[in-house]
Amino acid sequence: MRILIHNARILTMNEHYDEYLRGWILVEDNIIAALGEGTPPSNGATIDETIDVIDANGDLVMPGMINTHGHLPMSLFRGLGEDVDDRLFRYILPIEREAITSEVVRIGARLGAVEMMLGGVTTTADMYYFEQEIGRVLDVAGMRGVVGQTLADFDAPDHKSFDQGFGLVDDLRDEFANNERITASIAPHAPYSTGPKIMERVAEYAANNSGVRVQMHLAEMKSELQWCAEHHNCRPVELVDRAGLLSPGVILAHCLEVTPREIEVLSERGVTIAHNGRSNAKAGRGIAPVEALRQSGINVGLATDGAMSGNTLDIFAQMAPASMFAKLLGGSRKCLPTRDVVKMATIEGAKVLGLGDKTGSLIVGKCADIIRVSLSSARMTPIYDIYAALVFSANARDVTDVMINGKWVVKNGETLALEQPKVLADALQTAEKFNKIVQRIDLSKH
């Protein structure tokens, strides 16, 4: 299969940030075979009757976006108990205990996958329960994913003991061992919900299973600092480090509560970080020191977190807040410039997930994870700086077509593998069930 997209503005996000104002890109099977400026070469090697030729009409063609942290099925909780301070304990955990089954996880994961693909996200990291189901949904959808089975001690819906939880990680690892797009991962929920012994066991598991990456929430909030101080007389980074869990390839979500010395330790250990600025702000938690983390050499990607926390799974909605929060923290317009933000949304995000050699930039030989973004709306006119336009003007609705691993998954704003009306209807039906539980909880508290 060969696809040629021409008459496109191409943003490569390669190491030189090459851009072609009127360019073309050739995809062969699942790989980017060639790209360049101007008219594609017509010497027979490129254009013949077997090729699907697409005129991009001056639209932008750029790498698919990378969501480095999220919980797909939590899309079903979007907006539930908004503005209620204890909503996690009041609503979410009781609903999870009562109503989260593999079927509900499948329904929520489909909803999340549709939203992400329509918004130009081609790769996502996920951690939740029944993670095998989520891997299967992403596989059917045609997405790329790093899927992490969560381990937690708060009465998880899919495991009653950590032994059982590790068994689920084994199943996940075995099912996706040879999958091109889906990578299995192990996800100890957080220090306070797993404890040092389990974190040590996870470190050992990761050392014995080199393909299985670790994902974890870390240094996210004040209550976590208190828990670590009270139970272990230290701070979160030290506790996790003592357990041997900080090593190259570990993906840490949040990292708000880190000191300059701890940033050095994180950098020395070779970890990567998922920045969930919007979700953190909505919870009133604070601002992660993104610039200090990146200046120490750590790769930091953008992330949505679950839609319960951030309400959206599109990376466009994360870009402006990421830049604005860094500017607020640093007290200057110069902080976290727009080009860096787009980098975090693409190639740097891919590196965070260990997929930098496969995706995140448009380079010959890489997998064809490509999105087309319309530049013809009023909000995208004029464009002096494409990075500024993407970060501060564009939104997910500007994405018209999405290709992952050489296959179209969105065409003209419609998902292909997942049937959107059915996905939304199933989600609404599940939300009705959740609503009944919410009403019961509210009545019992009066």
Ligand SMILES: [Zn+2]
């Ligand atoms: Zn999270």
